[in-house]
Amino acid sequence: MATGSADPWHLIPIGVLSVIFVIHLLSYVATGPRRAGQFFSKLGLRRNKKSLEEARRQREAKTTELGAYADLYQNAEESAAEIETALDAFAPEFKEEMRPQLKDYLGQVLLLAKTANELDGIIGDIPVEALKKDKAELRTKLEKASPAMRAEYEDSIKEVEAQEESFKALNEQRELIDLRLRSSVNQIQQLRLDLAKAKAADKEREASLPESLISSVRSRSEELSNYIEDLKKGHLEALADPFEELEKAQNDQTSLNKKPS
DSSP states (O other): OTTOTTOSGGGSOGGGGSOOOOOOOOOOOOSSHHHHHHHHHHHTOOSSHHHHHHHHHHHHHHHHHHGGGHHHHHHHHHHHHHHHHHHHHHOGGGHHHHHHHHHHHHHHHHHHHHHHHHHHHHHHHSOHHHHHHHHHHHHHHHHHOOHHHHHHHHHHHHHHHHHHHHHHHHHHHHHHHHHHHHHHHHHHHHHHHHHHHHHTSOHHHHHHHHHHHHHHHHHHHHHHHHHHHHIIIIITGGGOOHHHHHHHHHHHHHHHHTSOO
């Protein structure tokens, strides 16, 4: 059945959905001496063989942690680094003010990427097909059950169906997180493009852009933060603990199987 004691998936706590914020961000090493130097400088690493190996290990660890979403986060991180570099060129006085805003924004993007990857793993461990098979078997037994047993089988079927609905909601939530993650990466890439355009525009616009850019990053970071808090306090918690409930339903079903129909 779907939740035998030998199956490890049901032991995964649903609490993993409330991924804690990660403030300490690891930078990726880009190609090319100029960008590599900038990244190493921010990390406090020397440009020697040992430092290169350390940076490579950090990058590999990040890829493992974020799974299929590692490239998305790297794109956001590179865009943030390019924004800082551009500010160095024509508005260095705003760089220090912009840096914490970018860090906060990247923190939100990182959290979304980690959450999406965690959800992928959990959803992949859920035996949806086994649930369908269990429900079909219960319905078959229901047709042959005595009047005294029919209510028990009907309740078990309802419990399995409730879990199927929970898993459907979980998958939909994962899709929403994926969409929000991609939108967030697109937004910071657009900010990078806006800054590049401003450098080629008139001086009046160039002078006003840094403040506008900082305000935009701050606003979008706050929006992401509110979304994530809502996610943690509402949507995901509303799913309760489908693993615990499913295990209970399966145990009830096992007891029924031992009774004569």
